[in-house]
Amino acid sequence: MERFYAHSLEGQPKEAWQLLEEHLRNVAALAQGFAEVFAAGEWGYLAGLWHDLGKYAAEFQRYLEGDGSRVDHATAGAQHAVSVLGGYGRLLAYGLAGHHAGLPNGRDNNDSCLEERLAKRVPDYAAYADEVLHPPAKGELHFPFEPEEHRNGFQFSFFTRMLYSCLVDADFLDTESFIDPTKAALRKGYPALASLLPKLETHLATLQQKAKPSEVNRHRAVILRQSLAAAEEAQGLYSLTVPTGGGKTLSSLAFALRHALRHGLDRVIYVIPYTSIIEQNAMVLRNIFGDGAVLEHHSNYEPPVDDRRSKLAAENWDAPIVVTTNVQFFESLFRTRSSRCRRIHNIANSVVILDEAQMLPVELLRPCLEVLRELAAYRTTVVLCTATQPALREEDGFAQGLRNVREIIDNPQELLEALARVRTVNLGRATDAELVGRLGGQEQVLCVVNTRRHARSLFEMLADKGGEGVHHLSGLMCPAHRSEVLTRIRQALKEGRPCRVVSTQLIEAGVDIDFPVVYRSVAGIDSIAQAAGRCNREGGLPQPGRVFVFEPEEGVSAGPARQAAQSAEPVLRRHEDPLSLAAVREYFQSHYWRRAQDLDKHGILRDFEEGARRGDYPFREVDAKFKLIETVMEPVIIPWNSEAEELIDALCHAEHPGSYSRRLQRYTVQIPRFALAELRADGDVERLRDQFNILINRSCYSEKIGLCSGKQAFIEAENLIV
Numbered sequence: 001m002e003r004f005y006a007h008s009l010e011g012q013p014k015e016a017w018q019l020l021e022e023h024l025r026n027v028a029a030l031a032q033g034f035a036e037v038f039a040a041g042e043w044g045y046l047a048g049l050w051h052d053l054g055k056y057a058a059e060f061q062r063y064l065e066g067d068g069s070r071v072d073h074a075t076a077g078a079q080h081a082v083s084v085l086g087g088y089g090r091l092l093a094y095g096l097a098g099h100h101a102g103l104p105n106g107r108d109n110n111d112s113c114l115e116e117r118l119a120k121r122v123p124d125y126a127a128y129a130d131e132v133l134h135p136p137a138k139g140e141l142h143f144p145f146e147p148e149e150h151r152n153g154f155q156f157s158f159f160t161r162m163l164y165s166c167l168v169d170a171d172f173l174d175t176e177s178f179i180d181p182t183k184a185a186l187r188k189g190y191p192a193l194a195s196l197l198p199k200l201e202t203h204l205a206t207l208q209q210k211a212k213p214s215e216v217n218r219h220r221a222v223i224l225r226q227s228l229a230a231a232e233e234a235q236g237l238y239s240l241t242v243p244t245g246g247g248k249t250l251s252s253l254a255f256a257l258r259h260a261l262r263h264g265l266d267r268v269i270y271v272i273p274y275t276s277i278i279e280q281n282a283m284v285l286r287n288i289f290g291d292g293a294v295l296e297h298h299s300n301y302e303p304p305v306d307d308r309r310s311k312l313a314a315e316n317w318d319a320p321i322v323v324t325t326n327v328q329f330f331e332s333l334f335r336t337r338s339s340r341c342r343r344i345h346n347i348a349n350s351v352v353i354l355d356e357a358q359m360l361p362v363e364l365l366r367p368c369l370e371v372l373r374e375l376a377a378y379r380t381t382v383v384l385c386t387a388t389q390p391a392l393r394e395e396d397g398f399a400q401g402l403r404n405v406r407e408i409i410d411n412p413q414e415l416l417e418a419l420a421r422v423r424t425v426n427l428g429r430a431t432d433a434e435l436v437g438r439l440g441g442q443e444q445v446l447c448v449v450n451t452r453r454h455a456r457s458l459f460e461m462l463a464d465k466g467g468e469g470v471h472h473l474s475g476l477m478c479p480a481h482r483s484e485v486l487t488r489i490r491q492a493l494k495e496g497r498p499c500r501v502v503s504t505q506l507i508e509a510g511v512d513i514d515f516p517v518v519y520r521s522v523a524g525i526d527s528i529a530q531a532a533g534r535c536n537r538e539g540g541l542p543q544p545g546r547v548f549v550f551e552p553e554e555g556v557s558a559g560p561a562r563q564a565a566q567s568a569e570p571v572l573r574r575h576e577d578p579l580s581l582a583a584v585r586e587y588f589q590s591h592y593w594r595r596a597q598d599l600d601k602h603g604i605l606r607d608f609e610e611g612a613r614r615g616d617y618p619f620r621e622v623d624a625k626f627k628l629i630e631t632v633m634e635p636v637i638i639p640w641n642s643e644a645e646e647l648i649d650a651l652c653h654a655e656h657p658g659s660y661s662r663r664l665q666r667y668t669v670q671i672p673r674f675a676l677a678e679l680r681a682d683g684d685v686e687r688l689r690d691q692f693n694i695l696i697n698r699s700c701y702s703e704k705i706g707l708c709s710g711k712q713a714f715i716e717a718e719n720l721i722v
Contacts, residue, residue, distance in 0.1 A: 005064055006023035018646065026170075039578070044166045060123065074097050076123075094160050145159070150190055152612055248386075249281070255408060297314045331628060348375070351382075352383070353383045363599070367394070388579075421544060421545055422536055429550070432457065440467050445500050445501070448520050462502060514533055522554070604625055634671060636679070648664075659690060
């Protein structure tokens with residue numbers, strides 16, 4: 001009997017190769033298990049069973065033997081699926097045709113689109129085993145969702161993407177298990193979620209024992225208790241509306257773990273908007289659960305060289321706790337490459353915590369909401385976690401908003417009033433000279449502005465006056481530098497010494513710091529609330545802290561910041577307390593729904609709906625459109641101290657330079673690609689090993705303000721907000 005093979009082993013006889021039918025059945029079983037989570041096991045089984053039908057062709061077998069060129073083995077399965085299942089088969093065909101090259105468009109002018117692939121002449125694969133091609137009756141194939149008019153194009157395209165994820169992850173895993181079983185074994189051994197909840201409970205109990213008796217700590221305990229109670233309820237969409245400083249991070253995590261155990265879910269995915277704080281949040285979780293339970297995954301993170309399991313888990317998020325960014329989470333759900341898509345089936349059957357949910361980009365808001373709505377059909381519980389709950393629900397006045405979102409806290413308005421620690425004053429327009437005068441008149445004060453350039457300018461003016469304790473913070477300072485400055489700031493505040501800080505909004509992102517007075521350049525109400533969270537944070541002042549909102553003399557830079565400020569201005573005029581729930585709701589209704597045409601700026605949802613009747617989905621076009629970050633940023637490594645210098649020196653001679661990436665993150669500044677190009681052209685930055693950008697002109701980095709340059713491109717880069 002003739003044998004057909006899926007994979008060869010270099011230098012090994014055919015007897016050691018993987019049989020094709022064995023590979024097909026292995027992948028089918030794995031994909032079925034993945035898809036069974038969202039009640040689509042039969043779909044996953046067929047995808048795995050048919051994905052490599054083209055390898056039955058004699059041309060492919062000769063290729064494995066080294067006697068022939070590469071052969072298209074993916075199209076055969078796509079054609080077979082459509083011939084047997086018709087329109088249902090077309091949903092499978094996208095993933096089958098693209099399980100190596102990525103999801104194709106349904107129909108376009110390229111030979112790679114699905115329509116062309118289905119019409120393509122493929123090598124004869126008639127030698128297949130008969131039992132491989134026997135599908136179940138069509139009636140056994142069903143969907144995990146109820147199709148809805150006007151959005152079923154998105155629903156079916158999302159289902160197609162989920163099946164694709166199941167298939168490509170199963171294919172990768174079985175191939176890896178055969179080619180490199182030692183590597184495959186490293187994926188095992190993560191602790192069960194059931195073992196993690198007691199660790200969190202112990203940590204929370206220790207915090208409560210150490211906490212000083214105060215009104216703030218009493219309410220933190222109430223928030224935790226209500227979060228744990230809500231965890232017993234059914235899966236779906238939740239909101240956790242807790243003022244800054246109310247302990248929402250740990251409360252949301254407690255909800256997620258207990259909820260996951262209650263419903264038999266596989267993991268908790270913690271999604272954070274800023275890379276500037278994800279490292280510290282991941283460290284908090286590691287300290288609670290141990291290094292082996294937490295996967296940190298974002299663009300700036302490189303696991304330690306000896307942590308091979310984390311590198312593997314980053315491929316498919318097969319870990320009990322995943323900490324990632326908005327960019328990684330949402331862009332993965334709209335990408336086409338198999339390497340980016342293979343993880344998304346593991347979002348199903350999980351709890352997703354969206355920290356600072358109001359940070360979703362306005363121009364992509366509707367596609368993001370559609371994803372969240374759809375995930376609920378795939379046994380995913382989503383928690384919108386924020387101090388300023390955005391108006392994302394139907395009951396907030398938006399017809400396309402999320403439905404049936406349950407609030408975890410019994411009475412958010414009552415909680416907000418109980419935890420009110422500040423009074424907000426709208427100053428109107430203020431010149432820089434006036435601001436510097438006001439800041440200089442305070443012993444301890446924080447001023448948060450919208451751009452790096454404005455922060456630098458105010459800091460230099462304040463420092464020139466010769467006052468004590470003047471500090472500056474921005475994203476142009478490497479994390480190690482910022483940490484040193486924050487340590488000095490905290491020490492000065494603790495000792496009651498003068499401390500005047502000018503910062504970009506990065507200080508609003510999870511930085512635990514407490515000032516009696518805060519100034520905030522006009523911005524969205526959510527940003528003002530974040531700044532207010534750094535004022536009288538522990539409620540220790542005899543009177544409410546003061547938050548002054550001002551309009552800078554140069555106005556607000558064009559773009560999202562100006563749009564947010566324009567939406568905030570009438571709220572600041574009409575509401576005595578612009579941080580009340582009513583004011584926040586009014587702000588988001590203005591900022592979001594009255595600009596409904598901007599909420600899907602690139603027409604992504606329209607693209608999916610237009611071809612829905614024909615099953616033509618423009619996956620690759622949408623991939624190109626969906627970008628949470630428009631400006632491409634590049635890292636520059638700063639020789640900030642002796643440790644950084646030693647790491648850079650070691651990098652020059654290391655056999656595996658990538659092993660140093662994680663340790664060098666603390667000495668890295670992100671700048672736009674156009675600014676980096678100018679620094680490199682002038683010899684200020686050197687490219688090392690065609691991978692790392694090293695600052696070699698030390699005069700371009702200041703101990704006061706970080707990376708600085710008088711070059712035009714760099715001046716433009718300073719208009720960035722963090």
